[in-house]
Amino acid sequence: MTLEQTITWHVACYADDIPENGGACALIEGEQVAIYNFSRRGEWYATQNLCPHRQQMALSRGMIGSTGTDSEPKVACPFHKKTFSLKTGLCLSGDAYEIKTYPVKVEDGQVFVGM
Amino acid sequence: MKKKIVVVGNGMVGYKFCDKLVAKDISKQFEITVFGEEIRPAYDRVHLSEYFAGKTAEDLTMASEDWYAEKGINLILSDPIMDIDREAKTVRSHHGIVQDYDYLIMATGSAAFVPPIPGVEKEGVFVYRTIEDLDLMQNHAKKATKGAVIGGGLLGLEAAKALLDLGLKEVHVVEFASRLMPRQIDEAGSNVLKSKLETLGLTIHLNKNTQDIEGNGTISGMLFADGSRLDVDMLVISAGIKPRDEVARAVGLDVGVRGGIVVNDALQTSDPNIFAIGECALAHQMIYGLVAPGYEMAEVVATFLVGGQKEFLPYDMSTKLKLIGVDVASFGDAFIQEPNAQTIVFENSAKGVYKRINISNDGKYLLGGVLVGDADQYNMLLQNTKNKIILPADPEDLMLGSRGGESAGSGVMALLDEALICSCEAITKGAICHEIIENGITTLDGIKKCTKAGTGCGGCVPMVKDLINETMKSQGVFVRNVICEHFNYTRQEMYDLVKIKGFRTYEDVLNNLGHGDGCELCKPPVASILASLWNEMILEKGNATIQDSNDRFLANIQKNGTYSVVPRIPGGEITPDKLIVLGQVAKKYSLYTKITGGQRIDLFGAHVGDLPDIWEELVNAGFESGHAYGKSLRTVKSCVGSTWCRFGVQDAVSFAIEVEERYRGLRSPHKLKSAVSGCTRECAEAQSKDFGIIATEKGWNLYVCGNGGVKPRHAELLATDIDSATCLKYIDRFLMFYIKTAEPLTRTAPWLDKMEGGINYLTTVVVDDVLGMGETWDEEMSLLVEAYKCEWKEVVESPELRKRFTHFVNAPKLKDPNVKFEPMREMMKAGEWK
Numbered sequence: 001m002t003l004e005q006t007i008t009w010h011v012a013c014y015a016d017d018i019p020e021n022g023g024a025c026a027l028i029e030g031e032q033v034a035i036y037n038f039s040r041r042g043e044w045y046a047t048q049n050l051c052p053h054r055q056q057m058a059l060s061r062g063m064i065g066s067t068g069t070d071s072e073p074k075v076a077c078p079f080h081k082k083t084f085s086l087k088t089g090l091c092l093s094g095d096a097y098e099i100k101t102y103p104v105k106v107e108d109g110q111v112f113v114g115m
Numbered sequence: 116m117k118k119k120i121v122v123v124g125n126g127m128v129g130y131k132f133c134d135k136l137v138a139k140d141i142s143k144q145f146e147i148t149v150f151g152e153e154i155r156p157a158y159d160r161v162h163l164s165e166y167f168a169g170k171t172a173e174d175l176t177m178a179s180e181d182w183y184a185e186k187g188i189n190l191i192l193s194d195p196i197m198d199i200d201r202e203a204k205t206v207r208s209h210h211g212i213v214q215d216y217d218y219l220i221m222a223t224g225s226a227a228f229v230p231p232i233p234g235v236e237k238e239g240v241f242v243y244r245t246i247e248d249l250d251l252m253q254n255h256a257k258k259a260t261k262g263a264v265i266g267g268g269l270l271g272l273e274a275a276k277a278l279l280d281l282g283l284k285e286v287h288v289v290e291f292a293s294r295l296m297p298r299q300i301d302e303a304g305s306n307v308l309k310s311k312l313e314t315l316g317l318t319i320h321l322n323k324n325t326q327d328i329e330g331n332g333t334i335s336g337m338l339f340a341d342g343s344r345l346d347v348d349m350l351v352i353s354a355g356i357k358p359r360d361e362v363a364r365a366v367g368l369d370v371g372v373r374g375g376i377v378v379n380d381a382l383q384t385s386d387p388n389i390f391a392i393g394e395c396a397l398a399h400q401m402i403y404g405l406v407a408p409g410y411e412m413a414e415v416v417a418t419f420l421v422g423g424q425k426e427f428l429p430y431d432m433s434t435k436l437k438l439i440g441v442d443v444a445s446f447g448d449a450f451i452q453e454p455n456a457q458t459i460v461f462e463n464s465a466k467g468v469y470k471r472i473n474i475s476n477d478g479k480y481l482l483g484g485v486l487v488g489d490a491d492q493y494n495m496l497l498q499n500t501k502n503k504i505i506l507p508a509d510p511e512d513l514m515l516g517s518r519g520g521e522s523a524g525s526g527v528m529a530l531l532d533e534a535l536i537c538s539c540e541a542i543t544k545g546a547i548c549h550e551i552i553e554n555g556i557t558t559l560d561g562i563k564k565c566t567k568a569g570t571g572c573g574g575c576v577p578m579v580k581d582l583i584n585e586t587m588k589s590q591g592v593f594v595r596n597v598i599c600e601h602f603n604y605t606r607q608e609m610y611d612l613v614k615i616k617g618f619r620t621y622e623d624v625l626n627n628l629g630h631g632d633g634c635e636l637c638k639p640p641v642a643s644i645l646a647s648l649w650n651e652m653i654l655e656k657g658n659a660t661i662q663d664s665n666d667r668f669l670a671n672i673q674k675n676g677t678y679s680v681v682p683r684i685p686g687g688e689i690t691p692d693k694l695i696v697l698g699q700v701a702k703k704y705s706l707y708t709k710i711t712g713g714q715r716i717d718l719f720g721a722h723v724g725d726l727p728d729i730w731e732e733l734v735n736a737g738f739e740s741g742h743a744y745g746k747s748l749r750t751v752k753s754c755v756g757s758t759w760c761r762f763g764v765q766d767a768v769s770f771a772i773e774v775e776e777r778y779r780g781l782r783s784p785h786k787l788k789s790a791v792s793g794c795t796r797e798c799a800e801a802q803s804k805d806f807g808i809i810a811t812e813k814g815w816n817l818y819v820c821g822n823g824g825v826k827p828r829h830a831e832l833l834a835t836d837i838d839s840a841t842c843l844k845y846i847d848r849f850l851m852f853y854i855k856t857a858e859p860l861t862r863t864a865p866w867l868d869k870m871e872g873g874i875n876y877l878t879t880v881v882v883d884d885v886l887g888m889g890e891t892w893d894e895e896m897s898l899l900v901e902a903y904k905c906e907w908k909e910v911v912e913s914p915e916l917r918k919r920f921t922h923f924v925n926a927p928k929l930k931d932p933n934v935k936f937e938p939m940r941e942m943m944k945a946g947e948w949k
Contacts, residue, residue: 027925063664067634
């Protein structure tokens, strides 16, 4: 609750710019942010667009899904299918990588990313 | 502005709803207020009887008040909601708090149903529902010796146990029906249960209708319709539940004839802003009086509120419980009997064991059953029922356990990974095994902690233990090639099911055949199956995001994040004009060009945002997609054949073009390559292709299942000296058979390797049509051929689809500044990656 006050929300795009159950990239304050519309769960996520494995700006083009008993939401990089938790940013495919995650909110059809 | 959610009722389901909603509400868009009638936060009512066995109210609490505070939930206890103003969207509490809402969640649960028997108001008459009820019972029991319970159902027997625990010397159970637990078990089961309970100190009265509760202020006895009477100084009424729908009823929400707030599959009441979950809701014309369906309802509503879509489907009401130390369970269709099913019954009255299983008339499937006295096999039987597992030859082994010799093969390890082990928390076998194998969690507590399995009703605990033991024994021997954790089917099963059901979208497939949200392992195979079956535009109907990245962008992603573009050049034949266009396009968009191994020209280094423009120019010049990005037909290579070559015996180029145009865009488990050679010199290398054609004096020889790659394979001869039409017919059937039966990402050669009977069997299927599928496959193939459309052209012509081809959605013209090229000879290459 208290966290919210320190977040600066940036308009990223319109909600329908992001395909359902997929992602797209927005340029926010000079940073490439991958935004995911997990419409199946009614959830939105945002992470850095850069896949730390081969330093490619590609995560927004990855497939999203979930894994495990608690249905951890994840994205798979299109290059080598390294997967990352959309919640924690941790790499789920056994490497030590970690990606940045950002809070997202949708209001009046517009997507905001907190940075 | 935050949306206001008001939850009326703080029982197990109301709590679960809060738990689920705060977990899903990542954008913190909701403000949750909970009104509870009782003085303490939600507690575990399922294990209420343990209160008398030594557990405290704290032990039974689901989550402390601190938890609610931590989650920002405003919890108001001892203050039930008295009124709802649906116009103003406000609720008013007993203490006069008026709270407005955007969505109202009724989770008021149920109360004990008290039949209108004269004297129910007397002292010493109780209901068995809340911790307060228990405290009152405990007080009264100090001076009581003889107790009775009205109601021989599940809760009644629990209450009888409570009376025993309270130290009453004599405990009677009075049931109106002719058997105990009439909803769960049959007459014979009831008989066994009755004698078992009687040995444990209960006296059971069946067919007894209580007419009067006697006593002067305090209960002293009961009078029955048959004239008999019973001396008691304490009575618990447990004759069923009635939904707490009084407020809903008063404000005009639809309620059922026998109570319960009517809800649709989304659990919406007749007022779309008001939902009802748990035992107060009347879904599918019934009250779900168990905790697991209540939790599922909480999940459905929480998902809806965050914008997802889930429906509450008819819920399995199988139950297993321990009553006064006696196992009782019923599962599936417990009461179905001849002539609709076969039943197998086992009874050992000396031991107090009764078991009944109901089997489909063809002997293949378990339909349901009843277990009394020994319910060790419950989970197994339930899983066999739910998952429609084919029964072993001696199905009685399932209920009796194997009696020596080989095991019946339907033990815990025979269950599908998808099988639900813990239905309270919806934990599958796969999930538990994953923890055991991948994370080395091998204790019950460990599994409880990481999966929550066994933390609800606890009924699955023995099975979890079995799973741990058995899995540890046989680490890593899961052989069933299921698609992934979300689908418990092989690709072939999926193909058949999708075809039979006619599903056209991934959502439909996942909702009906799978569970969870899908992943990068199941999305592409399902995409491939859908495309193989219907040959519809792969980027429409929400299917774009299930495509592997290359399919999603209809181009091949390369090292620096740019794409390569390969137009189709059928048979490798191309006019000078078209060659010029390729050169112009490559120049205009600064693309690196290379002749591929399949006689085509690959244009590398296209920015994602340029793709539609590049395709537009190519399409206008008469090109189409070459599907170099897809698991589909790539190219049909050819030598020049009899049109120019002095050795050629057939027109290889023309036939290659015909073959390529017939199968272009055909999606399959893996890529398909083909070639046509004009004579036996085999310049097109047809014997290294999935299907290769070599000219003979009389026609064509057809070879199948070859490939280059990591493990090169020569194709094998399928048919000799056939004419062009026969050749195409055989290829049609060969491809349909392959598409239908191969595992994902299996080329034709390994597919053939796994086929029993190898090439000889394949020949009987394709040439001799032993499966009788020939004509069906011919038809299916011609439908696919007719449905072909160029995917590039469709994108070029659709502004909607075109819009998706940008790097930055908020700056569509801007190219990815991180893309790097390096010069190489006269062109450039992708920047090296780290």
